[in-house]
């Protein structure tokens with residue numbers, strides 16, 4: 212037994228564990244990056260094909276009338292063009308489609324896309340007028356309502372954004388993220404309704420993250436005293452605290468997160484061990500004089516796009532507070 216316990220307690224065992232985990236992380240990252248590369252290549256080919264075709268066919272009406280490409284296939288192409296910043300071309304195709312088509316579902320789809328282009332261009336009043344006109348005829352068009360929500364958010368017209376939220380709610384859409392975004396940004400989130408907010412969002416990690424982040428900057432005392440297990444969800448914010456005075460202040464109110472805060476600060480790590488495996492691994496690495504670091508990415512739960520920075524509204528799918536934190540080990 213002593214042989215085994217000596218073996219487990221030896222520094223060599225710790226180093227072995229670190230090397231093993233680092234290897235696993237490397238292999239996983241490699242496979243994931245190869246898969247992502249293949250996907251990106253495929254997407255680039257599609258974009259390039261559409262791009263070449265459209266570069267040689269400036270007469271969009273003629274192109275659409277020829278039926279060489281089905282009108283419904285243009286939606287994806289236009290979305291690619293919008294991503295590439297080809298707004299003029301996108302609008303040219305949309306106008307041609309709207310002129311030539313009398314099918315209601317096509318008009319609905321492309322009017323919304325036109326409003327999206329104007330949002331991307333930052334011309335919010337134009338987008339608003341298109342959407343309002345369109346919604347008079349199609350009041351239940353959810354996509355158009357989602358874009359109208361973004362327009363009112365950009366214009367900081369939160370009262371109207373709440374109205375749009377209500378309309379989406381009546382259509383059965385989950386509007387918790389939008390509602391929380393509005394509550395945070397219009398200062399309607401007060402300590403008296405924190406508990407009710409928590410009840411509403413308790414099973415949604417990205418919304419909890421948004422709420423904890425709000426408390427982290429706006430009411431740290433409440434976060435530290437009243438909420439348990441928030442550390443994993445806002446690990447990036449805690450990990451970045453470098454100011455020793457701030458660190459001591461936080462630890463005096465919540466010792467459980469001392470393990471995280473002590474990683475980057477020269478203090479004894481005599482705190483309850485963190486349940487976050489990456490934090491435990493970093494402590495083990497520091498004890499063995501190995502240099503490991505944490506790296507954070509943010510993945511939209513709705514469109515699955517990954518970002519290097521945290522953003523309140525996903526620029527791709529326009530979901531509010533949809534990003535989930537992903538923690539990686541960096542060597």
Ligand SMILES: [Zn+2]
Pocket residue numbers: 511512513514515516525526527528529530533
């Ligand atoms: Zn998204």
